[in-house]
Amino acid sequence: MTTPQAEPQDRTYRSHAGIVGGVLLLVIVGWLGIDALFTGHGRSPWLALAGLILAVPLIVAFTLRPAVYANPDRLRIRNPFRIVVLPWAEVATLRSGYSNEVLTNTGAKFQLWAVPVSLRARKKAARREARAMSEATGTPRGGRPGLLGSGGRMGTFGGGTGGGAVQGGPTRAESDQIMTDLRELLESQGQHESAQGEVTVRWAYEVIAPAVAGAVVLAILLATG
Structure with missing residues (x-):
């Protein structure tokens, strides 16, 4: 049984x-x-x-x-006036620009209202990443090499451990990280039998x-x- x-x-x-x-x-x-x-x-x-x-x-x-629900079988998008259910096999790609969108194999496009793009958050994340890189490599943010003390040890800007990325906070905007997670699900689950089916759209x-x-x-x- x-x-x-x-x-x-x-x-x-x-x-x-x-x-x-x-x-x-x-x-x-x-x-x-x-x-x-x-x-x-x-x-x-x-x-x-x-x-x-x-x-x-x-x-x-x-x-x-607005909300987005994702599992190994399908992506469900709850937008202001519609609910869209997309099996992963029917998803062609997930695209990020000034908005986050999902495109189907037939060319239909649906916006992810629950995952808005924040250009400000992207700029902040880029600054954190640049700061983390400068701390990890000993290069000041202005682009000049870090000061080396006696014996070749790293001076003021040096850490050499790469820990700056953790201390400075996330180095990716939250919406960009969410889209990366969804793309990974698409790549890993898109060919599975359980991810087959038809796209359904219901008006709210x-x-x-x-x-x-x-x-x-x-x-x-x-x-x-």
């Missing part, structure tokens, strides 16, 4: 900055909207209610909702429907005002 195999565990990737920003926006919008609901006069409470129905799903969609009607309803109600209120 064979025992059923356990479902492979997902690695989850999300934008912590997006989550924090989303929570703050929800607090601000909720406070303003609820205040207008209970203290507003005339049409103000209705406008506030329609605005909340429109704004809250959109804030959740673009900040709290649980987000779209209330946002559209709020927009319609708000438009009617404004048009009849």
Whole structure:
């Protein structure tokens, strides 16, 4: 008697900055909207209610909702308005530029909203890497050789152990490291039998429907005002 195999565990990737920003926006919008609901006069409470129905799903969609789930069988992307499931065999490549994207064998392209590119983080990581290299080789960041003391021992800039990369923090931006992890999964799992299948795309009607309803109600209120 064979025992059923356990479902492979997902690695989850999300934008912590997006989550924090989303929570703050929800607090601000909720406070303003609820205040207008209970203290507003005339049409103000209705406008506030329609605005909340429109704004809250959109804030959740673009900040709290995005996530990327990866396991040895497939990549699942939860974007603001869609959920895309891609078996690794159907993934052609993962591309990084001003945004992180996955391309399928058929040419379809899906953006990874949960893994935003931060040019600032890339620059900081590049500076850390340059500092680590200078400490490891004894070369100042300005490019001149480090000072050697008597007996050939390394002077002020020397360590020679390569430990600067650890002390200075990570030498790669977080989003770039995530993309490297996903590429490694693609390379190692893309040909496996368990990674075969079809690409599926599902629209997030649980987000779209209330946002559209709020927009319609708000438009009617404004048009009849």
